[in-house]
Amino acid sequence: MEPTDTSRPDYYHRVVDCQWACPAHTDVPEYIRLIAQGRFTDAYMVNRHSNVFPGILGRVCDRPCEPACRRGRIEQKPVAICRLKRVAADQRDDVAGRLPVIPQAKNGRRIACIGAGCASLTVANDLMPLGYEVTIFEQYAEPGGLMRTNIPSFRLPSAVLNEEIAMITGMGVDLRLNTPVGSMRELLGAGGFDAVFVGSGAPQGKELTLPGREAGAANIHIGIAWLESVAFGHIERIGRRVLIIGVGNTAMDCCRTSLRLGAESVKVMARKPRAFFKASAWELEDAEEESVGIVVNRSPKAFRIEGGKLTGMMFDRMEYDLDAAGRITAERVVGEEFLPADDVILAIGQENAFPWIERGLGIEFDKWNVPRIDPVTFQSTRPGVFFGGDAAFGPKNIIWAVEHGHQAAISIHRHCQGEPVAARLPPGVNLQSRKMGMHEWSYSNDYTPVERRLMPHVSIKERFKKLNIEVELGFTAEQVEQEVQRCLNCDVQTVFTAKLCIECDACLDICPVDCLTITHNGAEAELRQRLKAPAKNLAQPLYVSAALPQTARVMVKDEDLCVHCGLCAERCPTAAWDMQKSEVHWPQAADQPQPVAAEPAKKIA
Numbered sequence: 001m002e003p004t005d006t007s008r009p010d011y012y013h014r015v016v017d018c019q020w021a022c023p024a025h026t027d028v029p030e031y032i033r034l035i036a037q038g039r040f041t042d043a044y045m046v047n048r049h050s051n052v053f054p055g056i057l058g059r060v061c062d063r064p065c066e067p068a069c070r071r072g073r074i075e076q077k078p079v080a081i082c083r084l085k086r087v088a089a090d091q092r093d094d095v096a097g098r099l100p101v102i103p104q105a106k107n108g109r110r111i112a113c114i115g116a117g118c119a120s121l122t123v124a125n126d127l128m129p130l131g132y133e134v135t136i137f138e139q140y141a142e143p144g145g146l147m148r149t150n151i152p153s154f155r156l157p158s159a160v161l162n163e164e165i166a167m168i169t170g171m172g173v174d175l176r177l178n179t180p181v182g183s184m185r186e187l188l189g190a191g192g193f194d195a196v197f198v199g200s201g202a203p204q205g206k207e208l209t210l211p212g213r214e215a216g217a218a219n220i221h222i223g224i225a226w227l228e229s230v231a232f233g234h235i236e237r238i239g240r241r242v243l244i245i246g247v248g249n250t251a252m253d254c255c256r257t258s259l260r261l262g263a264e265s266v267k268v269m270a271r272k273p274r275a276f277f278k279a280s281a282w283e284l285e286d287a288e289e290e291s292v293g294i295v296v297n298r299s300p301k302a303f304r305i306e307g308g309k310l311t312g313m314m315f316d317r318m319e320y321d322l323d324a325a326g327r328i329t330a331e332r333v334v335g336e337e338f339l340p341a342d343d344v345i346l347a348i349g350q351e352n353a354f355p356w357i358e359r360g361l362g363i364e365f366d367k368w369n370v371p372r373i374d375p376v377t378f379q380s381t382r383p384g385v386f387f388g389g390d391a392a393f394g395p396k397n398i399i400w401a402v403e404h405g406h407q408a409a410i411s412i413h414r415h416c417q418g419e420p421v422a423a424r425l426p427p428g429v430n431l432q433s434r435k436m437g438m439h440e441w442s443y444s445n446d447y448t449p450v451e452r453r454l455m456p457h458v459s460i461k462e463r464f465k466k467l468n469i470e471v472e473l474g475f476t477a478e479q480v481e482q483e484v485q486r487c488l489n490c491d492v493q494t495v496f497t498a499k500l501c502i503e504c505d506a507c508l509d510i511c512p513v514d515c516l517t518i519t520h521n522g523a524e525a526e527l528r529q530r531l532k533a534p535a536k537n538l539a540q541p542l543y544v545s546a547a548l549p550q551t552a553r554v555m556v557k558d559e560d561l562c563v564h565c566g567l568c569a570e571r572c573p574t575a576a577w578d579m580q581k582s583e584v585h586w587p588q589a590a591d592q593p594q595p596v597a598a599e600p601a602k603k604i605a
Helices: 009-015 017-021 028-036 040-051 054-060 081-091 118-130 158-169 184-189 223-231 249-260 281-289 398-416 477-486 506-510 524-529 567-571
Strands: 110-114 133-137 174-176 195-198 220-222 241-245 265-269 293-295 298-306 309-322 328-340 343-346 385-387 428-433 435-437 492-496 516-519 542-544 554-558 577-585
Touching: 009 017, 009 428, 009 577, 017 028, 028 040, 028 081, 028 477, 040 054, 040 081, 040 398, 054 081, 054 158, 054 398, 081 477, 110 118, 118 133, 118 158, 118 195, 118 398, 184 195, 195 398, 220 223, 223 249, 223 343, 241 249, 241 309, 249 265, 249 281, 249 343, 281 293, 298 328, 309 343, 385 398, 492 554, 506 516, 506 567, 524 542, 567 577
Parallel strands: 110 133, 110 195, 133 174, 195 385, 220 343, 241 265, 241 343, 265 293
Antiparallel strands: 298 309, 309 328, 428 577, 492 577, 516 554, 542 554
16 A cells, blocks of 8 residues: 555545534534633634534534544544534524634625525624625515524524524625525526525425325424424414324424324324434434334324315335345335324425426526536536525435535636636645654543533423423533543544654554554555454454565554543654644635636626
């Protein structure tokens, strides 16, 4: 194998598994260390730089970082990254003086954002400090998009939502509420905007066309529309027996909301086994804690209507054959079953809906009515029109929409400067030694055996008294103190200098996980089998040093096994190993170089 090129930013970025998995590249270990030091406001600002909504995401993020967490390889349960994000948000001081400064003199460029959801708000957050005038058109009376309409207040309090949205709209955004865009042709024809960003989400719930659907319409609801009606106070009660069709996160919100509106029996109906559920594990746990029944292997067959009223649903009972990898190889119906219900909520997915974008404008759509978007620039087939969030590629989650907003803002900025939108700054990385003495480091590297802390919840009896009682209470000070110590500081890298190595094997002897091997070089597949502990995770690159000066062998490190304890660096007599913090810089719109005399783009029309 060739020596590893550690100058590439993605090498050390990938080693910090949580940050690599986060779509917005949040510097997770750094903000956890700041929390450990009691520097909650600093931790909040580290979060806000990348994910924009720390208080919101600290409650409802889909947590792609946590399955990637290195701690989970040691004891199965990762660091409570999301909940520590909430700690920084809840304990911070006022950050008004630390938000970006908005220039009074504008740059003359106007941007239209359609929809006041997380993607559009991120675009405004990134462009307002650069002198842009941003107008957000929102069809409802309050901003927030699906964060407000589809996430119940018992998970995301309106006060948290309002405060973090206000940090952006308070930059001087022209927020036009109760102003739906009815025609893209008219918006473009007005000729007043230099670029348009579509962040309208995926607002159309999927339908389930079965016998009885039309006759029972009064008691059969589309999940996202039903949650929206609850959020705005249009629905205040539901029937005693409720069936939820679907088993994604929207279904979990629907079933828990139903209990708070008076339902006594709520069942979530899943067509496939539990291993195929789309809902997050913690969402399922919270629902089951509240006595929601989850019924697997039931395929909806028909709505039963008696006397013009819904009385329940018929289901086919399914059986599945699975292969060794857990994939379905065959399915069959083994019977049918009737379940009574007063109301049925359909939460089987959602999709894009663009009835207000006329065809013939140069904005192309595929056969699924999804716009054709460049996955890097987020520009549509019409220059100057960009998409992001669920509107771009279908339903994902908030943190993905935030990253879409960051990338679209870069493209909008370059477009307005007359520069190619695809020409973007690459990410960069800085390394700083954490050495304080021969064997001392400026960070805590002791392994803490404490298990993941459990989130305190409001009692079952109390949480149903009002719809907006937040169920999760947040970590106590003692829990915070213990949970932050579980972080393995993966961003403090083990940096090796081959020419200093004397091949004494001290590092190999002391390594607690056997991730180091000095051996002769070879082909990767064969080399992986010769290591002290075979490197089985092929997705994680090996570190391979240059030839060592004594024997021309190489130092090989399995980055997948390493726990960044620093014992190799403490033991090394020649300082061939050092512990250095890697800081990956992911460029945003403000980092893009300003052209000296670029011809600005013409206003779109």
